[in-house]
Amino acid sequence: MRKARTLLSVYLAYMLEYRAELFLWALAGALPLILLGVWTEAARGGDFPLSPGEFARYFLMVFLVRQATVVWVVWEFERDVVEGRLSFHLLRPLDPFFVHLAAHAAERLARLPFVVLLTLFFFWLFPEARFTPEPLPFLLGLLFTLLAFLLRFLMQYAVALLAFWSERASALEEVFFLLLLFLSGTIAPLEVFPEPLRHLALLTPFPYLVYLPAALLAGQEVALFPGVWVMLLWGVAFFLLGRLLWRMGLKHYSGQGA
Template sequence: MLRTARTLLSVYYAYMVEYRAELILWVLAGSLPLILMGVWMEASQGGQFGLSPVEFARYFLAVFLVRQFTIVWVVWDFERDVVEGKLSSRLLQPLDPGWHYFASHLGERFARVPFAFVLVELFFWLYPQAFWLPSVGDFLLGALATALAFVLRYVMQYTVSMLAFWIEKASAIEQIWFLIYLFFSGVVAPLEVFPPLARQIVEWTPLPYLVYFPASIFVGLPGNRLHGFLITLAWIVLFFWLNRWLWRRGLRHYSGMGA
């Protein structure tokens, strides 16, 4: 299994490195949090949002980094393979097709990191007052939360992609879901600016654990971290079970070439 994992990662990493210019564009496309940072820093001058301008700057930088490691596009790949019948060849292999998509995402992460950190260096050059280093404990917990956020985002979108067995545009559902994701995951605004009741409701959904939770750990915002990790794991298990259930039923409907 280790040899298979190493082979998949090396192949997909090499594949991603071939498109370095495209990777730069994808990194820049994920810079929305840095744009919103300027808006919230200006709006927080009066001190009515609970966070200072420097805390907003650090938070949105953490959001930018977390999103670089948690971006997922499996629904488009899986939808294409189902519609074009390419999934048939993967079904002949003694390996679940989901691991191919998962390995391509991990390979892309390694290829993306250098470009992302160049933007981080530029950020600290423009905002030296926002420079900080998280404690060792916060860094390790933040890294763990980011890894779990990526797994949760992947199983969520991979579950949506299972609908491609029944409809041709499962990606359309993901695009609608993406709008909800932007507002309630912490990308547009941290949960500190939400009304208390809305925040309590959102914290029981998987959305804030995709971005806000790991970002808040990196910048040291207060919160119940054990509760966050438990909720994240619970949603991962739930979506994984739903994914496997849809996978088994979807294969009965699959009629691609060679199936």
């Protein structure tokens, strides 16, 4: 706990040095807010499973979930390996996994004020998105947002460990990002997907990174099972894969000072 507090305080101070950049990062994740207007207008003139207000609430929650679950560890780790900076991390009696995790957690805290301001602005811009959440679904949504962040981090960290063998591990992450964009419910809620595509998407980890927590936070009825088990299964799989790649990668690592 003492190490965790120290890491969080150090990285929070570091992130606060880049307050203007954090605002731009938060603004860069505004795609769901653009889609909010598109789908809300489409729902007014078409036959969709969600009403305009439900579309507005859903995409606003997608914006919040994506702000809480954004991960960039693959680029940091890749640079550490390529530039030999990982050697200095290996001198510490602490797995770099926890260092990167603390940096991401601290960034969430530093980003929070900008996210709140953007949310209030869009509540004013789209009054139909305003609602009073039910306590239990909202708490479940917060819990699954945390789980989604951990799953996303485990997925990207496993990809990042490929930097031991390739200088462009981030290229594979870009492929994952395209799948995440289309299968996670970021572009459209799963209710509007064709039935075969929806069933296929639910077998992948992507809908549980955005759609499940966003739908819960928006107060929509969502079947938690078997989704919870699929989410846990993917989490365990990526964790074990990450541990295996870490042990193999250390034997292969030949950075400066290693």
